[in-house]
Amino acid sequence: MIASQDIMKRLKSLGNRSRFNQNNARIIASGNPDDNLGALLQEINETILARVLEFRTDTGAKLCLDVIGRRVLHISELQIPSGDEAANPVIGTLLSESEHLELFLQTVSRFTKDANELSVIASTPKQEFDTSAVGLQAGRLIKSIPESGNTEEPVIETESAAIQFLTSTSDITDWLILKGEDAGVNSGDSTNVAALEKVAESNIDKFESYLDQFTTNPNEPAAAIVGTLSGNRESILCFRIGEQLGLAVINGDAIPLIINKWRDLHN
Amino acid sequence: MSRKAEKMDISGHLDAINKAFDSVRIAAFADLTVQLVLADSTKSNIGQEILDDLCIQAANAFECPALHTDNSLIDPPVEAIVMTDKGILLTLRSTEFSPNALIFECDYDINLKDILTMARDTLKKTGAE
Numbered sequence: 001m002i003a004s005q006d007i008m009k010r011l012k013s014l015g016n017r018s019r020f021n022q023n024n025a026r027i028i029a030s031g032n033p034d035d036n037l038g039a040l041l042q043e044i045n046e047t048i049l050a051r052v053l054e055f056r057t058d059t060g061a062k063l064c065l066d067v068i069g070r071r072v073l074h075i076s077e078l079q080i081p082s083g084d085e086a087a088n089p090v091i092g093t094l095l096s097e098s099e100h101l102e103l104f105l106q107t108v109s110r111f112t113k114d115a116n117e118l119s120v121i122a123s124t125p126k127q128e129f130d131t132s133a134v135g136l137q138a139g140r141l142i143k144s145i146p147e148s149g150n151t152e153e154p155v156i157e158t159e160s161a162a163i164q165f166l167t168s169t170s171d172i173t174d175w176l177i178l179k180g181e182d183a184g185v186n187s188g189d190s191t192n193v194a195a196l197e198k199v200a201e202s203n204i205d206k207f208e209s210y211l212d213q214f215t216t217n218p219n220e221p222a223a224a225i226v227g228t229l230s231g232n233r234e235s236i237l238c239f240r241i242g243e244q245l246g247l248a249v250i251n252g253d254a255i256p257l258i259i260n261k262w263r264d265l266h267n
Numbered sequence: 268m269s270r271k272a273e274k275m276d277i278s279g280h281l282d283a284i285n286k287a288f289d290s291v292r293i294a295a296f297a298d299l300t301v302q303l304v305l306a307d308s309t310k311s312n313i314g315q316e317i318l319d320d321l322c323i324q325a326a327n328a329f330e331c332p333a334l335h336t337d338n339s340l341i342d343p344p345v346e347a348i349v350m351t352d353k354g355i356l357l358t359l360r361s362t363e364f365s366p367n368a369l370i371f372e373c374d375y376d377i378n379l380k381d382i383l384t385m386a387r388d389t390l391k392k393t394g395a396e
Binding site: 206210256 | 324327328329330331332333334340341342344345346347348349350351352353355356357375379380383
């Protein structure tokens with residue numbers, strides 16, 4: 001459970017205005033090199049949609065990470081002025097917790113070492129990520145940081161099952177969470193998301209009742225896909241996972257994959 | 268074709284689908300407007316109440332609130348799939364206006380592509396439109 005002081009600390013930090021350096025990069029840590037690693041992992045932890053995070057330090061180092069759903073999939077680039085990273089086995093590799101957790105933390109620690117300023121630029125990836133890959137979860141990385149005497153511990157958030165499900169395949173093209181801790185979070189074409197918002201307006205109870213009729217008990221997990229179940233045509237997905245209720249537009253051809261993802265989520 | 272002859276013909280198709288897919292627990296043909304199962308094929312003995320309930324759920328699956336708006340994002344639905352801890356409920360009708368539908372209760376490992384192909388073929392062959 002997250003302590004109330006952690007929540008207050010996080011809310012306070014969210015209220016702070018972001019600072020940018022001369023390269024228009026957002027400064028995420030400055031003044032204390034001990035804060036750098038935690039700040040970098042916190043950025044990963046707050047990245048839900050597919051993004052390339054380009055970190056730079058005032059010592060001239062550069063690190064690019066492919067991140068989605070609070071998970072790092074790859075280190076796509078690493079430059080450290082004082083070291084030769086060409087042979088580093090984690091660069092360009094699809095990361096996994098069993099093989100790369102420790103090596104990833106060592107690599108990132110070398111990158112942030114001695115820097116007085118750490119900044120980040122987030123951009124949309126040029127190529128789609130393989131979203132079925134698990135990668136390294138930020139929460140797990142944060143828990144694995146060696147003790148460093150930091151007093152500012154990052155808040156550990158775990159990705160909600162609903163977000164995990166929605167970001168698990170790019171065939172869930174447009175989506176919106178209607179209810180729950182991530183209410184309002186959305187992704188996809190803005191016109192479609194706006195249409196989903198309109199559909200959802202004042203209708204949340206109807207969606208709850210709609211799903212309840214299929215479950216043994218109210219509020220149990222359920223999902224309905226309505227439309228055409230194969231081919232290029234789009235269908236509507238309405239789902240409930242825990243407290244979260246959502247709507248999505250999906251590609252008909254992807255429905256077998258979505259069924260598998262749903263089953264995996266509940267097994 | 269008389270209702271009785273149609274039913275017999277469909278029963279054979281339902282048995283064939285039930286036999287072809289281990290993951291299908293119940294295969295049924297129903298009139299969704301009156302919510303009545305007209306024929307069924309099951310792997311174990313089940314009561315009429317279960318079939319009635321299945322038929323009501325299949326009919327209601329098409330009543331997703333997202334479809335009853337002026338700005339619906341999709342074409343009128345002809346197929347629906349519901350996923351719960353009980354498994355998968357798959358319903359197909361040949362057009363969005365057709366009262367007749369094929370309904371399947373399946374396990375999660377169902378081969379969706381193959382069963383959809385066979386079910387659509389059944390709807391065509393039996394003229395259940």
